[in-house]
Amino acid sequence: MHRVLGDRRAVVLLLGPALLVYSLIMLVPMVWSLGYSFTKGNTIDGFTGNGVANFSRLLHDPAVHHALWFTLKYAVVVTAGQVVAGYLLALLYVFFLKRASALIRTLVFFPVVLPTVAVGLLFQKFFQVAPQTGPVNSLLNAVGLDSIDFFGSAGSAFWVLVVMDIWRSMGFYAVLLFAGLIDIPDEVLESARLDGATGLRVVRHIVLPLSLPVLMSSLIFSINGTLKVFDSIVALTNGGPGNGTTPLTLYMFQTSFTYSDYGYGSTIALLLTVVCLLVSLVVYRVSRRDLTEG
């Protein structure tokens, strides 16, 4: 194996095609898009350079500030929710349900397979107040509370989104973390128990440190996915009411393709790229430090 990888010809041959395809469909458009962010215009009018005007507009655009804040808020809350719920489920599978967990695992995993649009429609009906009162509002009415128009204000729409996305993906993280948890050797757990550790203390001092690597991967996975959220928001609220639940991705899409301002759209895309890069860097830093300590 070492001989093959030591040979530069082989390296070029093996790497070349993939690198070429990657460059053509990833790197070239990225650089291209960076170029667009210094222009104004669209495919009909043509493009004209306008220097750094898009960047100064980015700094002063309240819609961008709102979208950036929403994106971060959403990413933090949903990531925390997904990973915590997934971890609790994984603990449930391993330590409580044990070998009987297959059925529950399948059921909890099921929403992951469902198309996002279907889940979006499901939750729309679930939380709706008109034309029919949805199940959630019926429940509220049953206990004597007034109906809430969940999609009428940005605050409540945000929480419906959070609930939906956690429900939709916790099964995935549960399976991912489950794989990490069953790797913990039984002997370690047993000796801890013999030493008198029970319940939460086993989790806190044995299970958590030993499953930290997979927990960190889940975290990176989740934060990268939630920063780039698009489909579930389009399906559930389409960014509304107003721009109340519009993340950067959706604002970028609208700016480029609905308002046909490709230049400014590219600038927003650049901001999103920078945010993703920064967050990834921070997460990698933190995870590496923790691993060496552990």
Added chain:
Amino acid sequence: MSPRMSRPRRARLSLLTAGTASLALLATACGGSGGASAAPKEFSYLSVTENTTVRTALTTLSTGACKSANDALPLKVETVPQASLDQKLQLLGGQNALPVQFAAGNAPALTQQLAKSGKVADLEAKLKELGVYDQLEPAAVSTIKALYGGKLEVLPYEYNIEGIFYNKKLFQENGLKVPGTWDELVSAAAKLQAKGVQPFSASGQQGWPLTRLISGYIYRSLGPDALQKVADGKAKLTDPQYVKAAEEVAALGKKGYFGKGVGSIDYDTAMNQFLTGKAAMFYMGSWALANIADAKQNKVGAENVGFMSFPAVAGGKGSIDQYPSNVGLGITLGAKSFDQKTGDWVTCIAKNYGSTALKDHGSISGFKVNTEVKDANAVTTQVRDTISTSKQNVLWFEALFSTKATTVSQTNAASLVNGSMSPEQFMRTVQDALAAQ
């Protein structure tokens, strides 16, 4: 040693060649569509999926009155969801690959952009050349010109006026007269609400049925040029007399006159609420006549539906015989593909579309009706009479807005009505979006 050295170099060379070749391929693929628009082989028509009337009527014509035009240049319909239309047009426009006839974009701004870059045919000149300019209703022509900067950039496949449809039976049962002023409208709504009848049905999800009420109020209080002034920068939506209109509409929402969760009500649901008698009034365009005439949808009976003009505002500069009008989603023809065969099609459409659309679909167009068609019901007759006698028309709230301001206005309308946005805030948000482009 030397063959070993040269092999990587050769590999690098071949890699480079392959890379250059694929780049060249990419470049030719991008630039290769320039000549696509010469002499069309089909009467291609890009329609929005949501509109079935125009394409069905054209298909009917292609086997009937326009058979000879169709034999020379067969009709081919392609559809795209309305939400993706603008995007598709931009791509096709950028590649010079626009179809012969196409839905011209969700806002007149895009059509004007296409026209400025020479991609849209000069329809007035073409129709005059073909001798069928007189087949267009003058009212429709003036509406198009008001919308498209004084030019005839689209064909009037639809011609609509807007107003308030009301349930005659519910009005009678509650002892109400047709309101002539805004104050009467508000007090009628209050009476209905007190009796447990929802006064208005409106789609907050679409947004525009709500912003139409704002523009209605603005036109009645400030006169027919009020929104042109905003477009010209002579007035701002944040001026108090404009904000007043938003306040009035927000007040209707605050009193619950639109029912629960107006933001979640989609177009079909709003229509359904009115046609099943759950709501007494429904602001809508005359295209709703097709639904009203359909006994399957209309459970209250066409004879129980009346049509009234948007009421007057006391002391206002506008009058109630100025109807908001539009030509639906504009449909236009490409400049480069407009040849003689296309001209034959357009001539045939101009002469026959009006009666076919009215007869088969109950849809009123801006083409003359050359074969007499009997109206389906009284309210259709009322609307057609109104159209033929109306002297001055007005536009709608977003008619002169950019695409962005249009979206901002329509997506925030529900928030205005449910109170999560104040009237000043709403008007400021829309004004900011207007100023941004």
